Amino acid sequence: MAELLAVQGDITEQDVDAVVNAANSSLMGGGGVDGAIHRKGGPDILAECRALRASQYGKGLKTGQAVATTGGLLPARWVIHTVGPVWSATEDRSDLLASCYRESLRVADELGAQTVAFPAVSTGVYGWPIQDGARIAVETVRTTPTKVHQIRFTLFTPEALTAFLSALA
Template structure:
């Protein structure tokens, strides 16, 4: 059974097998978690992302999909990049957010990762409401069969931390 933890901190400092990057579809870095991971992880991550774009992801990584690269200079071994959905008041995209967590765990299993650190996917510039994002994250990880033994939700703000703690973490 997977152990779930809520941690207040910086995802780039987590000593885990894999950190999940809330990436943009280009895989070439951006703002928020994506930018922080690319900056701290160094050019090795971007080089592997460019190679992925040149091979199977010429049009970019689709929303809800996940793919792994090296973690470069991060304490982790791998970065699992996933593209979260942008929040919409008129369209239910929760299946895409669920897919981000499910597919990231599938990739982690393929890598043999025992520990994974997730950010609160889509709750930043993609405007997903934090309480709902936390609910989807926790429910999905609890329901997915995985060989990962520890999942850390690494939250940058007190509000995010409290939203995840409200789900029993």
Template sequence: MTTITLVQGDITRESVDAIVNAANSSLLGGGGVDGAVHRRGGPAILAECRRLRASHYGKGLPTGRAVATTAGDLDARWVIHTVGPVYQESGGDPALLASCYRESLRVADELGARTVAFPAISTGVYRWPMDDAARIAVETVRHTPTAVEEVRFVLFDDRAYEAFSRRLG
């Protein structure tokens, strides 16, 4: 059974088998978690992302999918990049957000990862409401069969930590 833990802090400082990156579809870095992962992880991550773009993902990584690269200088073996959906006034597709977590766990299983750190996917510039994002994340992880032993939600601020804590309650 997978243990779910919460940490408030910087996901790039976690010591785990795999860190999940809330990437943009280009896989070439960006803001928020994506920018932090690329900055702290160093050029090896970007080099592998460029190779993925040149081979399998010429049009970018589709929303809800996940792919792994090296973790570069991070204290992890891999970075699992996933592209979260953008939430707009009309709402967002919860199935796509759930897919980010399911697909990341599938990739983690393929890699043999036992500890995985997730951010609150799509809650930054993609504007998914934190309470709903926490509900989708926790429910999806709880109901996805996986060999991952620990899923660690690494949450940047009090608001995110409190939202996820309520869902774990």
């Protein structure tokens, strides 16, 4: 069973095998976590994302899916890109959010990653309420079989850290 941790910090500075990127479907960078990873990781990440778009992901990465690239200049060896759902008050998209975590762990296992840092997927500009996002993230990684030894939820705000610590308790 993987060790689960919640820490406040910058995901681009985590010394882990893989960091998970809350990407948009284009894989071409954006704001928030996605923009930070692309900026700090350098051009190799974008080059591999472009190659993925030119091959099997011509229409972009679907919500809930995950794919890996190099970590570029990041301390992490790999970036696992996953596309979270936009929160909706009228449609339950919880399964799509859970899929982001499951699929990221599946990719991590394929890579042989022992340590993985996750952001709070979909809780930024995609509007997912942080308490619910934390609950789904923790429940999903707890129930997903994986060879990963340590899963580190790396959270940017004190509010997000509090929500994840509560979900872990």
